[in-house]
Amino acid sequence: MTNVDVSYVSLLLALSLVMVAVVISSKEKLGLTKDIVASVIRTVIQLTVVGYLLYYIFNLDNVLMTLTMVLIIIYNASRQADKRNPNSKKKFFQSFLAIFLATSLTLLVLILSGAIKFIPSQLIPITGMIASNSMVAIGLSYREMNSLFRDQRQQVMEKLALGAPVKLASASIVRQSIRTAMQPTIDSAKTVGLVSLPGMMSGLIFAGVNPIFAIKYQIMVMFMLLSATSLGAVIAVYLSYTNYFNDRAQLDFEEEKE
Template structure:
């Protein structure tokens, strides 16, 4: 089996790839040089710390530590999704409930079906994949919802004036927001294998696994992500759209 060799010297040469981005930012005056350097520094520090933590958790192989690590991932994904909500009346629990529910349901199906074993080396990475994709979908849902409530404010007010309830008045915005959150995953599923060889499949191929065998894992991952993003966007959308109305059914934006 072929092994992918990445040593410290290789990583130093890989820094040249970052230099390319910095040069482009400086040359075109994009104002992103500081952000790129900061992002790279955070990437290195965070991954090194997480790498040592995961090594310890994997060796320990204890259910409590595995669940704690999964909950830590879900919490951080929820915090990032919450930050992406432009609405001033946003609530953290909406993001947390959406990501927690979508992650737990998807993980439970994979574990009980036998596709995934409840061991740290499998559960924790898959939890990260599910939570991160759900986070992105929820962030897109929040941004689209805020924009549409702002742009369609008059239409919503007219529906309310004509006797529509909160759900009916916001239904087109809610539907569009959930669709926006799900769309990137759907587009990715349409082009997988034709345009991109995603992370799970590429990682297995790098490790020397038969590409035909790696495809099965990637199919499982795509199904998993479609489930997670749809559940996450759906739950977050239905929980958060009510924040745009007060007790008198008046828009707060």
């Protein structure tokens, strides 16, 4: 196994590359300078804290602590997905339920099939991958749905006026929102190994693991991500599209003011 140690000098040189983004943001007046600086600070703090916490949990190997960590990951992913929803009538439980079900069902299949074991060193990292990808997909679906309801407002109102139920009037918007959410994961699966080199597979091979094992593990990861993003997007969209209507089945669209 190869031992890699990143020096503090290397970290500082890598940090200097972030200044490129800061300079671009400042020069082009993108308004992202504060966000970039905040993200750098949060990255250092969060990874340091979580790194030591995971080291403790992995060595403790406690079921309750493992499940608590899993729930914390799902909660944080749900909170971030909910923040990306521009709808002023959004409900947090919709994001939480979507990510919780997508993550739980995927983990259950992986554990029952023997692909992973119910141990913190496997369960927690896999949960993070599933929840983070579901978070991104659901966030995309929310933004796409909000945009489509704004752009197709007249068409939806016409369908309602002709007697169409809310579900039928929103069908095309729901389908497009789900497609938009799933597309990045599908594109990633199409180009994996050709455009992007999978981090997990490369890491395992780099660590000296048998390439066949690394390949099978990466295939499993891609399958679970496709499953989780599709489940999460479908559940989130079908739970949240009704937020754009009132109790009398009338379109009640109001975009959140930022």
